[in-house]
């Protein structure tokens with residue numbers, strides 16, 4: 001949801017003042033509905049509920065948030081159905097109890113209503129709101145929008161957007177006793193309603209002081225953390241609850257008003273729309289908690305949510321979605337991953353999808369080529385070479401953010417192992433991750449030829465693609481490539497004229513020392529740096545290309561993917577594997593369209609059959625080279641027999 005403009009916020013504030021002054025919006029009755037189901041939280045919140053579920057429709061239809069509309073009626077009906085099926089709590093909030101907050105009130109009374117940005121005198125040591133005290137005795141957390149609106153804060157626990165790290169700030173200890181009655185109420189009220197056993201772990205806790213005349217406009221929280229956490233509010237200092245308009249609902253025009261009397265412990269579905277306006281002339285203080293329910297039988301989960309204890313005055317470095325300790329700076333070297341190839345197998349898409357993760361920063365250019373044709377031969381020391389390669393990335397900027405990472409996609413590296421492997425080994429001597437995308441080598445070859453011979457492109461692109469194939473037909477290039485492979489002794493099993501394989505010779509040759517020798521010769525003589533017009537067939541011989549890589553690096557550094565599986569299983573299914581390989585939390589890709597696509601004419605059927613026969617034995621040994629028993633690699637690109645084709 002885009003941020004609201006200052007004009008829109010002012011309009012919402014005026015509306016709120018009107019609603020409270022004319023008493024036009026009654027409180028929704030307190031209902032103890034227990035803990036809000038996480039199932040409700042992952043449902044879309046744009047949809048207006050059906051009339052039966054609407055209890056406080058005070059604004060008219062025209063005021064609907066434009067982002068709440070959807071064009072297709074069919075989709076709408078499906079969504080209505082889904083929402084009706086799943087909405088256990090269409091009210092989007094639940095009273096969890098009433099608690100005595102006098103202890104908390106005493107602790108935060110001092111300075112809660114001061115202008116936090118214009119403090120001049122020396123800070124009083126007992127004023128928790130004073131940012132100077134927070135910087136010295138606690139830890140400074142930035143909350144850009146809230147800070148911009150002048151909202152005061154006392155932060156006790158905080159986590160990154162994916163809940164990979166929960167930080168406990170020094171002042172948590174000061175407030176622990178005062179928070180206990182609230183924790184007890186939350187534990188009791190959930191055990192009465194929920195079957196899900198587990199321990200409550202607070203992942204975020206802060207006190208927020210909302211200045212008079214400020215409105216936090218209608219919004220809904222987003223991010224992975226929202227789906228697994230429960231958001232609890234406890235009004236602490238509210239001089240006149242009738243002048244506070246706190247609302248939540250499935251859509252802006254059906255939000256319900258919640259009673260903000262001090263001590264009212266309530267949970268909201270923060271994935272639903274919510275807003276608050278302080279129409280009083282005093283600050284309003286709420287305690288805001290997010291908790292998760294941790295399965296204590298799983299040591300891994302327990303460990304994950306074990307808070308990291310921060311020290312007074314310690315510095316954190318934040319981006320919108322990540323938080324790291326400054327002391328852990330430089331913990332992650334650059335780059336973290338390389339997409340090695342294969343060329344024309346969907347590498348641009350993979351790189352784009354990876355870059356959609358909020359913790360990934362793209363390189364300064366997509367294909368750095370810093371280890372092949374942009375390699376700087378002048379540089380003789382490792383230090384100089386590394387510094388040169390790091391310039392292709394935002395390495396300096398990333399140093400402070402070890403949660404975040406960057407990588408390279410240079411699909412020529414897979415084939416050019418002779419040059420690239422020693423350079424990776426010498427320079428990137430950390431646990432770098434590799435990706436290899438593969439695609440039916442026949443289709444790959446067609447795409448490769450179409451790109452190299454295309455007349456479209458920038459002058460630079462036309463130059464790097466080379467001229468060697470420009471006046472040759474596809475078939476002529478195939479013949480040229482076959483003769484090159486043959487001259488290197490790489491295809492003793494292939495009858496060039498008949499276009500068929502001698503399986504016995506292939507079985508004896510593949511993986512042999514002779515093959516490795518012939519392959520080296522090929523790489524040495526026929527992998528140039530000044531053109532893209534080479535390797536039409538070699539780039540589709542995946543098993544031979546992968547062997548040197550698997551010999552040089554541990555196998556678990558590689559994630560090998562099949563473009564066709566990505567198409568069949570969906571991008572998100574593939575990306576789950578990618579995030580795991582990068583050790584990144586899951587994140588849905590918002591743009592999963594295919595990148596770098598091109599229209600070109602279909603291949604001649606006889607030429608296609610020739611190539612299929614050529615690649616078939618190579619495809620069949622792939623599973624054993626990959627060491628994979630996965631179904632997708634057993635017969636990765638099944639070709640139809642000529643007889644089948646006729647039917």
Ligand SMILES: Nc1ncnc2c1ncn2[C@@H]1O[C@H](COP(=O)(O)OS(=O)(=O)O)[C@@H](OP(=O)(O)O)[C@H]1O
Nearest residue numbers: 343344345346347348349411447594595596597598
């Ligand atoms: N998601 C998805 N589904 C299906 N097909 C896809 C997808 N992503 C990329 N592609 C196809 O991959 C081809 C481009 O590959 P690369 O990006 O690796 O090319 S390059 O080496 O970077 O030039 C290019 O193939 P052709 O269109 O046949 O040329 C793309 O269409």
